[in-house]
Amino acid sequence: MAKIAFILVSGFPLMSFSATLEPLRAANHISNQKLFDLSLHSDGGGWVSSSGGMAVETQDLPQATEDLSHLFVVAGGHVDQWRSRRIDACIRRTARHGATIGGITAGPFFLARAGLLTDRRFTIHWEHVDLFQEMFPLLTPEPARFVRDGNRVTCGGGIAALDLMSSLIAERADAGLAQRVSEWFLYTKGSFAGDPQRGSVSDRHIVTNSIVSAAISRMEDNIAAPLSREEIAEEMDISSRHLERLFIKYTGASFSEIYMRCRMTLAQRLLWQSTVSISDVSLASGFSSLPHFSRTFTKRYGKSPSRWRQQILEDSHWLRRQER
Numbered sequence: 001m002a003k004i005a006f007i008l009v010s011g012f013p014l015m016s017f018s019a020t021l022e023p024l025r026a027a028n029h030i031s032n033q034k035l036f037d038l039s040l041h042s043d044g045g046g047w048v049s050s051s052g053g054m055a056v057e058t059q060d061l062p063q064a065t066e067d068l069s070h071l072f073v074v075a076g077g078h079v080d081q082w083r084s085r086r087i088d089a090c091i092r093r094t095a096r097h098g099a100t101i102g103g104i105t106a107g108p109f110f111l112a113r114a115g116l117l118t119d120r121r122f123t124i125h126w127e128h129v130d131l132f133q134e135m136f137p138l139l140t141p142e143p144a145r146f147v148r149d150g151n152r153v154t155c156g157g158g159i160a161a162l163d164l165m166s167s168l169i170a171e172r173a174d175a176g177l178a179q180r181v182s183e184w185f186l187y188t189k190g191s192f193a194g195d196p197q198r199g200s201v202s203d204r205h206i207v208t209n210s211i212v213s214a215a216i217s218r219m220e221d222n223i224a225a226p227l228s229r230e231e232i233a234e235e236m237d238i239s240s241r242h243l244e245r246l247f248i249k250y251t252g253a254s255f256s257e258i259y260m261r262c263r264m265t266l267a268q269r270l271l272w273q274s275t276v277s278i279s280d281v282s283l284a285s286g287f288s289s290l291p292h293f294s295r296t297f298t299k300r301y302g303k304s305p306s307r308w309r310q311q312i313l314e315d316s317h318w319l320r321r322q323e324r
Contacts, residue, residue, distance in 0.1 A: 001034055001035060001036070001037050002035065002036050002037070002069040002070065002172055003037045003039075003067050003068050003069055003070075004024065004036055004037065004038055004039075004068070004069060004070040004071075004072070005038075005039045005040075005041055005062050005065075005068050005070070005071050005072070005094075006020070006021065006038070006039070006040050006041065006071075006072050006073075006074060007041050007042060007043075007061065007071065007072070007073045007074070007087055007090070007091075008040060008041070008042050008048045008056060008058055008074050009042070009043075009048070009073065009074065009075035009076075009077070009082065009084075009087070009106075009107075009110075010042075010048055010049055010077065011049065011050070011051050011075070011076050011077020011078060012048065012050050012051065012074045012075055012076050012077070012105070013050065013051050013074070013076040013105050013157055013158075014050040014051065014052050014054055015157070015158055015159075016074060016076070016104050016105045016155075016157035016158055016161050017050070017056075017074045017104070019157075019158065019159055019160075019161035019162040019165070020072060020074065020104055020155075020161040020162075020164070020165055021038065022185070023162055023165035023166060023169060023181050023182075023185070024036040024038055024165060024168075024169070025038065026181045026184050026185070027169045027173065027177055027178075027181050030177065030180050030181060030184060031173065031177055035169075035172060035173055036172070039059065039062070040056060040057070040058045040059065041058050041059050041060065041061050041062055042058040042059075042060070042061070043060075043061060043084045043086050043087050044060060044086075045058055045059050045060035046058065051076050051077055061086055061087065061090045062090065062094075065090065065093050065094040065097055065099065066097045068094055068097070068099045069099055069100065070099060070100045070101075070102060070153075070168075071090075071091065071094045071099055071100070071101050071102065072101075072102040072103070072104055072107065072153075073087070073091065073101075073102070073103050073104065073107035073110045073111070074104040074105065074107055075103075075104070075105060075106040075107045075109065075110065076105045076106050076125075076157070077106070077273075078272070078273055078274075078313070082106060082109045082110065084110075087110060088110065088113055088114050091110060091111065091114045091116065092114050092115075092116075095114070095116055095151075098151065099151070100151040100152070100153055101116055101151065101152055101153070102152075102153035102154065102155070103122075103124070103153075103154045103155070104154075104155050104157050104161055105124075105125045105128075105155070105156065105157030105158075106124065106125065106128050107154070107155075108122055108123070108124040108132070108141070108154045109124075109128070109132065109135070111152065111154070112132070112135075112136045112139055116152060117136075117139055117152065117154075118139070120149045120150070120152045121142060121147050121149040122139075122141055122142065122147050122149065122152060122154040123141050123142045123143070123144045123145070123146060123147045123154045123155065123156055123197075124141045124154065124156065125156045125157050125158075125197070126143065126156065126197045126198050127269060127273075128273065129141055130266055130269060130270065130284070131269070131270060131273050131274050131276070134270075134274070134276060134280075134284070141154075142194075143196050143197055143198075144156070144193055144194045144195070144196070144197070145160035145163060145164075145191055145192070145193055145194070145195050145196075145197055146160055146161075146163060146164040146167075146193050147193065148164075148167070148193065156197045159187075160191065160197070162182070162185065162187060162190075163190050163191050163192075163193070164193075165181075166178045166181065166182055166190060167193070169181055200213070201213045201214075201216050201217045201220070205251065205258075207250050207251060208250060209246055209249075209250040211236050211238065211243070211246055212246050212247060212250045212251065214236060215232050215236060215243060215247075215255075216258060216262070218232050218235065219232070219258065219259045219262045220262055223262060223263055223266050223284070223285060223286050224283065224284050224285070224286055225286065226259060226263070226286040229243060229244065229255045229256070232255075243255060260296070260300075263285045263286050263287075264285070264296075264297065264300055264301075266284065266285050267281050267282075267284075267285040267293075267297060267305070268301075268308075270284060270285075271305055271308060271309040271312070272309070272312050278290065278293075278294070278305050278306055278309075281293075281305065282294075282305075293305070
């Protein structure tokens with residue numbers, strides 16, 4: 001029997017947690033055996049709120065970790081919720097005993113801070129990549145759905161966690177049981193670990209022209225130091241005027257507007273997820289002038305960057321108060 005502990009961090013994504021826990025519970029039920037002994041923990045125990053407001057009851061962090069086969073950290077939400085010396089110590093202690101340590105969605109932040117991802121392959125949810133690389137510039141996540149590297153397991157979360165658990169069930173029991181568990185959840189078309197987390201640029205931006213898709217991809221890869229329309233047009237081997245016409249035709253917006261949307265999306269993500277200074281958010285979004293960034297952001301969203309961040313935090317604090 002494999003003893004598996006889950007550490008839930010306030011603001012954890014309920015979908016990711018369910019897709020991690022439920023396949024193991026189903027494996028026990030379908031096999032009529034206790035293949036997996038599951039326990040839920042948090043820093044201090046008690047009720048822990050998910051990102052959607054539903055709370056889960058937990059125990060305090062496991063003390064006797066030498067019997068654990070796996071320890072998964074499930075996290076999401078805001079960077080302020082990802083700081084816990086007790087969780088860091090628990091992860092390190094469990095790792096020293098040889099258990100497999102896993103991070104789901106934003107869980108890899110904890111593994112990185114504990115020093116457990118050095119020289120390891122790993123992934124993290126695409127929404128957290130920019131902030132992760134700001135905090136850990138020497139570590140580079142892969143854009144995979146999940147990655148298993150020895151006794152380190154990381155997953156982008158969402159439904160990909162079900163694929164990860166399916167591989168664990170196949171390893172601990174057999175592939176037949178893993179298939180029956182997938183069918184139990186009406187999930188008959190699983191994905192591979194290395195499949196990308198996100199759809200293609202064409203799918204995400206609803207663009208059918210290959211040149212425009214390639215240009216948007218270059219935009220997304222060059223946010224902090226934006227490329228000019230002329231530079232991208234030269235890479236596409238067309239004139240800048242023709243590139244502009246293609247953008248208008250296939251996106252309904254100009255080249256500069258689409259680029260600004262990419263930059264502002266990153267700015268919002270950093271403001272929401274992190275405590276990075278407004279000045280650093282400005283630079284990461286490709287603005288050399290903080291006043292210019294503030295004016296652009298305010299015009300687009302009706303609030304200054306600092307006020308927008310404050311409102312997001314106030315809304316999340318209100319939600320947590322309602323749960324109590």
